[in-house]
Amino acid sequence: MELNDRKLKILQAIIQDYIQTAEPIGSRTLTKRYDLGVSPATIRNEMADLEELGFLMQPHTSAGRVPSDKAYRLYVDALMTKTKNTNYQKTFIKANLLKKFVEVERLLQYSSKVLSELTRYTSLALTPQIKGNKLKFLQLVPIDSENLVAIIVTDTGVIKKPLLKITGGFDEASIQKVSNLLNEKLAGLSIMDIESQLIQELNNEIYKCNNIIEKVVPELFQTLERLDDFELFLNGTTNIFNFPEFSDIFKAKSFLSMLEEKEVIKNLVSTSDNEGITISIGNENCYSEVKEYSLVTATFKISGSSIGWLSVIGPTRMDYANVINIMGQISKHINQLLKKGNE
Amino acid sequence: MELNDRKLKILQAIIQDYIQTAEPIGSRTLTKRYDLGVSPATIRNEMADLEELGFLMQPHTSAGRVPSDKAYRLYVDALMTKTKNTNYQKTFIKANLLKKFVEVERLLQYSSKVLSELTRYTSLALTPQIKGNKLKFLQLVPIDSENLVAIIVTDTGVIKKPLLKITGGFDEASIQKVSNLLNEKLAGLSIMDIESQLIQELNNEIYKCNNIIEKVVPELFQTLERLDDFELFLNGTTNIFNFPEFSDIFKAKSFLSMLEEKEVIKNLVSTSDNEGITISIGNENCYSEVKEYSLVTATFKISGSSIGWLSVIGPTRMDYANVINIMGQISKHINQLLKKGNE
DNA sequence: GTTAGCACTCAACACTAAAGAGTGCTAATA
DNA sequence: TATTAGCACTCTTTAGTGTTGAGTGCTAAC
Structure with a gap:
């Protein structure tokens, strides 16, 4: 069984819908909302295949399907359509990011705030141990x-x-x-x-x-x-209350407690070592506390060594396209300032 | 109608019980749990009087009674029996508070952490604007x-x-x-x-x-x-999930959002101007966001001007006796260090 | 290969009934 | 006269029950 075009199209529709609604989606609703050109019955067959391939899951027998981490990975790598900068974003970034280089720490801290306000997710900034620095x-x-x-x-x-x-x-x-x-x-x-x-x-x-x-x-x-210690700044922690999956008090508590585990967060974020943006989805994270969440992390470097990280953390059904776009804009801005500061 | 001894005894019992259980308490349960020497019917009469005097409230007709802010004020001022330092507290404080004076900011920050861990409430440390400092x-x-x-x-x-x-x-x-x-x-x-x-x-x-x-x-x-700005450090924000009244997601959200209103918190805490410990209960706070919570605040001064505040914030049914005791121990420690640092 | 139709499943919701904890009032009691 | 037993009443909580609706997989027809 292979992933033909129709399967990909269906999968993409399911993922996009689930990112928007957080509701498992069934074949009938899918045909109503998206123009897929086939009947619910056909979709059902395809969905069954996609489940067998590990891209979809069912919370219970008579519920719709939900994307798996594997599906999100495919989405991020291949299916996702990039979003464009909105005017609002541009204006907001222009108005709120620091305009001149100050200390790295402060630079990241402010950027993290902007990041959480624009994405409406929780954002964090991390500055590294200085042990390796000269x-x-x-x-x-x-x-x-x-x-x-x-x-x-x-x-x-x-x-x-x-x-x-x-x-x-x-x-x-x-x-x-x-x-x-x-x-x-x-x-x-x-x-x-x-x-x-x-x-x-x-x-x-x-x-x-x-x-x-x-x-x-x-x-x-x-x-x-x-x-010689990391410094960690959190922003927008209460943003998770905007998401229906956290209206369960236990989920909310577990998320917020996870954020208080500074050691875990530090290790998690600082494993990103490539300059630029890294995405880790659900189970791809090696700490059990974070296996239900996704991270989008930007790593900043000066002459080869990491000087800080900026992350967005949220449910695996994160709006990756939007987050990556915003993160990209902010990263670009920071890198420009870093360059200037280092001239 | 006056507050005779029996009324006070009953009120005390109700407050203590409510602080422990967070459940409205009725006349029958009260007689079972506390040795008051009178029957439920008598208690009922007294409770009706106490309600008329503004010390008790009923969530609904057939529920037990709940203390009012006025009752907590009376409790804190007169009824409360002071708790003694436990060995655990002493050891914990000894092991975790800073042993030598460093910067005020760091001193308060660490103390706040200890405070939240010992009290199991949310704690905050605030350092003042330096505008007035020399x-x-x-x-x-x-x-x-x-x-x-x-x-x-x-x-x-x-x-x-x-x-x-x-x-x-x-x-x-x-x-x-x-x-x-x-x-x-x-x-x-x-x-x-x-x-x-x-x-x-x-x-x-x-x-x-x-x-x-x-x-x-x-x-x-x-x-x-x-x-020239305040610095605010929060600790133990997720502690509120330990309290049954915050198992309602809206209450929890409103508490956590309130903590993110740094301006409110700053103004609220920095109004405490007397050296030593101040308690403000529910409606006594002048910000609507905080009217359902109580604050126990220690103000620290050097030669007359405030150099920082340490607060515990939680539901009005706070275990005042315990919090005040722990706060007292920590304050004493801090004041000793401040003295040394200023010699 | 696609789809209409059908029997089946399960969560969510509304509704009902019973239990339990509480009240205030009245009349009897010490 | 203050206290208390007894009683009718109130209201929340909980468990149980049927109904609805969105979903499924399977089969047979197109």
């Missing part, structure tokens, strides 16, 4: 007699500003020296490498700056360790 | 040929690190001068005052630093404007 700049800024702020900038545009408390205090001149020394020694190294390499090198220089460095460096290590 | 420290740190990070520390321990892009670039020496000048001129001023005062004063000095200051200052102004 240090571009480091400076220690004394703010009072006992506290320093360490300004850390990576080559991917992430800025951190941890507070270091140096018990016993310090004198500003020494801090200045230490700061210059660290910046000089560490710039260009990946954060991961710093810890091992630093101790070696600094041991040789330590005499130059009396004992301040002995106080500052361990504190800085601990802080780097703590800083 | 600038303690300002430094411009060049990170490459076109970008600066402005390190801004206020007297309340808030640290900001906006990125400033100076089109056309700058030379480091000038920036150093400008930075020193700004720090010297502005330290001790409230952020609000800076804008007007700055322009005056700097106009006189402007010749000293060629045209760099003309590039940097407007950029800094814009940035200060943008930075």
